[in-house]
Amino acid sequence: MDEAAAVAALAELDVFSSFSDEQLRLLAFVCEEISLAPGDALYAAGDAADGAYVLVSGALESTHSPVEGSGQFRIEPVALVGELGLMLTRPRGASVKALRTSTLLFVPRAPFMKLLRSHPELAEDVAATLRAELSRYLDSIAQLGERFSR
Template identity: 35%
Template sequence: MDDAAAILGRADFFNMCDDEQRRMLGFASDRRHAEADEVIYKAGTVPQGAHVLIEGTLKARNEGVEAGKPYALSEPGSIISPMALFLDKPRPVTITAVTDCDLLFVPRSAFLKLMRQYPDLAQKAAQRIERELSGYLTALDPLKRKMKER
């Protein structure tokens, strides 16, 4: 449990949680191992939570309309699909292990329960989502201007 809490402590996403909240999430989380070339989840599926990379390298590839070059995740503490902690929606990305990987799976149900128990955590999570969405929208501004010029 403390090992899982320490792993969550290395993931920037979970800096909104205090030590006790990370311990509670760690208790509900599962450590998993993925072999090289193993699919963690496929685009179009609904992940039941998020993964935190402990060790190894993962490849993320957008599928469908937004398909593009895959990108790699190899930084310990990287969180895969943090929005899956909030939303019960299919993800547009396929995540595959490039090398053998160790991951910590954080179930959505545990994260949502924690937010219900700690309204201040729910507020911090809402602020984080708002900041990230604002950042995405700001990044789209140049495209918006180009579209208006046409």
């Protein structure tokens, strides 16, 4: 994937919305392109997280529960996958595999954090975006809990 396509994919994501074109190009430069065939694992629950992935094409499935058939979510492009891996060193909480041939960009944590440290305003914007996404996620879990507690 060329730099322009990588920059365009990154620019579509909320977490990178406040990045300048130059900052997106710097980030695209350190990204690694990954190709997955149908059924290939991107990562498994419990794996060490050292960055995040941008799904550029294809489709993925995320499984959040060890119970067969539950907690499965389809991921379509353009999407940020494993975004907490950009900020935290905790193990992955889900398993993700390709449903069809997929192309992704791996965004490594170290250069991402270096960019945030050198541009504190970006760090604030990224933190606000991740907080908002986490809040939406927690709200959806709370709504599910209400359905099961009746």
